[in-house]
Amino acid sequence: xNTEFGTAAPVINLRSPQxxxxxxxxxxxxxxxxxxxxxxxxxxxxxxxxxxxxxIGVSVGGPDGLFHLDTRHLSxxxxxxxGSQLLLLGSNVRDDNAVLSVDLTxxxxxxDKKLVLPKDTVHIVRTLFLWQGASYHRFGLxxxxxxxxxxxFTINFENDFADLFEVRGLRRQKRGNLVPAVVGADRVIxxxxxxxxxARHTALIFDPAPTELKATSASYVIELLPTQSRSVFxxxxxxxxxxxxxxxxxxxxxxxxxxxxxxxxAAVETSSEIFNEILCRSIADLRMLISDTPEGRYPxxxxxxxxxxxxxxxxxxxxxxxxxxxxxxxxxxxxxAAFQARTEDSTVDAQPGKILHEMRNGEMANLREIPxxxxxGSVDSTPLFILLAALYAERTGDDxxxxxxxxxxxxxxxxxxxxxxxxxxxxxxxxxxxxxxxxNQGWKDSEDAIFHADGSLAQGRxxxxxxxxxxxxxxxxxxxxxxxxxxxxxxxxxxxxxDRLAERFESAFWCSELQTYALALDGEKRPCRVRTSxxxxxxxxxxxxxxxxxxxxxxxxxxxxFSGWGIRxxxxxxxxxxxxxxxxxxxxxxxxxxxxxxxARYGLKRQIERLFGGLFEAAGYMEFRRLPxxxxxxxxxxxxxxxxxxxxxxxxxxxxxxxxxxxxxSLGLEFDPTKNEIRLDNPHLPPFLDFVVLRNLQLGGSGLxxxxxxxxxxxxxxxxxxxxxxQVAVIHSR
Numbered sequence: 001x002n003t004e005f006g007t008a009a010p011v012i013n014l015r016s017p018q019x020x021x022x023x024x025x026x027x028x029x030x031x032x033x034x035x036x037x038x039x040x041x042x043x044x045x046x047x048x049x050x051x052x053x054x055x056i057g058v059s060v061g062g063p064d065g066l067f068h069l070d071t072r073h074l075s076x077x078x079x080x081x082x083g084s085q086l087l088l089l090g091s092n093v094r095d096d097n098a099v100l101s102v103d104l105t106x107x108x109x110x111x112d113k114k115l116v117l118p119k120d121t122v123h124i125v126r127t128l129f130l131w132q133g134a135s136y137h138r139f140g141l142x143x144x145x146x147x148x149x150x151x152x153f154t155i156n157f158e159n160d161f162a163d164l165f166e167v168r169g170l171r172r173q174k175r176g177n178l179v180p181a182v183v184g185a186d187r188v189i190x191x192x193x194x195x196x197x198x199a200r201h202t203a204l205i206f207d208p209a210p211t212e213l214k215a216t217s218a219s220y221v222i223e224l225l226p227t228q229s230r231s232v233f234x235x236x237x238x239x240x241x242x243x244x245x246x247x248x249x250x251x252x253x254x255x256x257x258x259x260x261x262x263x264x265x266a267a268v269e270t271s272s273e274i275f276n277e278i279l280c281r282s283i284a285d286l287r288m289l290i291s292d293t294p295e296g297r298y299p300x301x302x303x304x305x306x307x308x309x310x311x312x313x314x315x316x317x318x319x320x321x322x323x324x325x326x327x328x329x330x331x332x333x334x335x336x337a338a339f340q341a342r343t344e345d346s347t348v349d350a351q352p353g354k355i356l357h358e359m360r361n362g363e364m365a366n367l368r369e370i371p372x373x374x375x376x377g378s379v380d381s382t383p384l385f386i387l388l389a390a391l392y393a394e395r396t397g398d399d400x401x402x403x404x405x406x407x408x409x410x411x412x413x414x415x416x417x418x419x420x421x422x423x424x425x426x427x428x429x430x431x432x433x434x435x436x437x438x439x440n441q442g443w444k445d446s447e448d449a450i451f452h453a454d455g456s457l458a459q460g461r462x463x464x465x466x467x468x469x470x471x472x473x474x475x476x477x478x479x480x481x482x483x484x485x486x487x488x489x490x491x492x493x494x495x496x497x498x499d500r501l502a503e504r505f506e507s508a509f510w511c512s513e514l515q516t517y518a519l520a521l522d523g524e525k526r527p528c529r530v531r532t533s534x535x536x537x538x539x540x541x542x543x544x545x546x547x548x549x550x551x552x553x554x555x556x557x558x559x560x561x562f563s564g565w566g567i568r569x570x571x572x573x574x575x576x577x578x579x580x581x582x583x584x585x586x587x588x589x590x591x592x593x594x595x596x597x598x599x600a601r602y603g604l605k606r607q608i609e610r611l612f613g614g615l616f617e618a619a620g621y622m623e624f625r626r627l628p629x630x631x632x633x634x635x636x637x638x639x640x641x642x643x644x645x646x647x648x649x650x651x652x653x654x655x656x657x658x659x660x661x662x663x664x665x666s667l668g669l670e671f672d673p674t675k676n677e678i679r680l681d682n683p684h685l686p687p688f689l690d691f692v693v694l695r696n697l698q699l700g701g702s703g704l705x706x707x708x709x710x711x712x713x714x715x716x717x718x719x720x721x722x723x724x725x726x727q728v729a730v731i732h733s734r
Contacts, residue, residue: 043130063304068238070362076158102126137234143224161192181215196366271690285651296331302649311381320657337408346433349377353415379430383470390477397673427463455575460523469541531571539598564636565618579633590654593661600665605684685710702726
């Protein structure tokens with residue numbers, strides 16, 4: 001989901017370091033270690049990145065700031081007591097991601113070389129949450145000393161109204177104008193007039209009014225008797241009126257909103273406390289990343305760089321969560337249908353029927369300094385859109401939504417069978433329309449991600465292995481839906497097309513010398529004979545022959561691929577393999593999740609068990625038990641955790657969904673609304689789980705609670721309760 005555009009400089013991956021030392025204009029730099037860890041919160045189109053103290057702009061480097069609609073609305077926010085930085089006692093994000101709480105205290109403070117305020121005298125509790133375009137702060141001060149104290153409590157602030165891409169490192173030749181700050185008794189208004197003629201402003205409102213208020217600081221002279229406490233409130237509005245909710249009322253509303261949004265989601269509990277913590281963090285991160293849009297709920301891709309609508313990320317996240325919460329898929333489908341390309345525009349790689357890659361709302365997008373206002377440069381979003389639409393209808397029986405989406409589905413099919421295959425060889429291919437477009441347009445969209453066995457980059461129109469699988473799976477699933485709603489001839493056409501694609505695919509992509517599928521075909525139809533995880537996603541689609549699927553699975557779990565934590569994107573020993581790279585040797589949780597679904601499709605439950613175990617143990621080492629976007633592919637070492645990737649998004653939607661996908665693959669969960677039946681196909685549990693309880697599994701207006709228990713090599717399934725007409729079937733088909 002990178003956005004790697006440029007005109008004056010070569011196009012290079014935005015999120016990963018390159019070996020050729022050329023810095024792309026949208027490359028995300030790793031500037032070295034920072035002094036304080038980061039914390040992130042999000043609500044709707046607003047997110048904030050602060051350090052462990054709750055400050056902004058104090059630590060070296062990083063994406064600190066309060067952001068709204070791709071613009072930074074606060075670039076500095078720092079607390080001081082008597083001009084000194086505070087000491088950190090503890091920093092915690094609530095389990096539901098609603099609130100950040102930070103415990104601070106004063107350092108030793110001297111005057112004329114005499115100690116006038118010993119450390120640990122004043123306790124300061126800093127509480128922060130976001131809601132409806134505003135950031136709410138409470139600073140609670142309490143004197144734990146045995147005498148009266150008088151301190152100067154200062155809040156320093158500043159803003160540059162930088163576009164998110166400026167924060168990521170892009171230098172602009174010209175910017176808009178910062179408007180002189182307006183300072184009142186209890187508020188400061190910071191403003192910016194953009195080159196796009198949009199006025200943006202940030203309002204900082206203090207309660208009570210400060211002792212002294214300037215354009216960049218607010219100071220309070222505070223006297224506290226022993227045990228006495230006092231609170232200071234700050235509300236920061238982004239492009240809103242100066243009115244705001246009262247702090248505690250707003251906090252309750254924000255938490256209530258999170259609960260309402262998740263009331264129809266199934267719940268999971270297991271025998272493993274660590275895995276329960278992983279699941280709790282994952283669902284909390286997903287709830288935070290999901291934004292309410294005019295078309296429905298949509299999971300934004302990740303914080304900090306991708307807190308917006310991405311087609312591929314939203315579609316895959318919705319697929320991963322389909323068994324748990326189908327409403328996510330409905331929102332994703334409706335939103336992407338609303339923004340489906342209807343005309344051709346080479347500047348944004350748009351063609352009629354294509355599904356959106358990325359959407360941006362900042363000044364640079366408005367001015368077309370970057371082409372991401374609405375950008376369509378992904379080859380896989382369109383088949384994934386069809387696949388999700390069909391699987392959503394199968395999961396829910398919601399044919400009304402399927403018929404509502406049918407014109408968009410037809411348009412997407414038209415693109416797949418038309419402009420996406422200009423040479424009529426039956427494969428969907430990509431090539432950027434202009435030099436400013438993405439060089440690679442699959443999920444591995446780094447500039448150096450698609451290459452041949454000699455390390456040379458693939459050129460021309462490229463057909464990716466997994467994309468052909470997505471097209472196959474989409475047509476197969478849509479055919480089943482078409483039959484169900486009476487479109488029999490159309491279903492036959494889709495099945496025939498899928499059969500022809502599968503036959504051509506095996507002939508063109510299978511590499512007998514490697515015992516796996518080629519990464520891609522280049523513009524001359526030469527296979528990229530490289531062992532990559534893309535072959536695992538081929539299994540996810542079901543296009544692979546069964547005997548070859550077993551060979552691929554065994555290869556993916558060999559020491560060349562499997563690091564001990566997960567499957568690498570590229571096997572060690574291949575050209576361009578680098579365990580520290582973005583796409584050429586790292587481990588991506590969502591990639592592994594889709595591979596696990598592929599293993600399940602072919603009945604390879606032992607392989608799932610090994611993969612599941614590696615990612616479970618990796619997550620156990622991560623801060624907050626949170627799987628990041630990716631981590632390095634170094635081989636697992638004894639008594640050491642996985643090596644992190646320095647600029648990975650965390651949280652990231654499809655990484656957060658991964659633990660639920662691994663459960664789905666292990667249990668073989670299937671849903672049949674025509675029979676009101678939930679099926680478990682060859683259910684299996686890994687050794688670290690003795691049981692799994694699923695509550696509120698929804699199907700056709702009915703609900704079910706069940707428990708799956710492991711008994712050495714087998715499992716038992718027990719229904720704990722149900723509402724409505726619903727039944728459970730356990731299948732041992734392999």
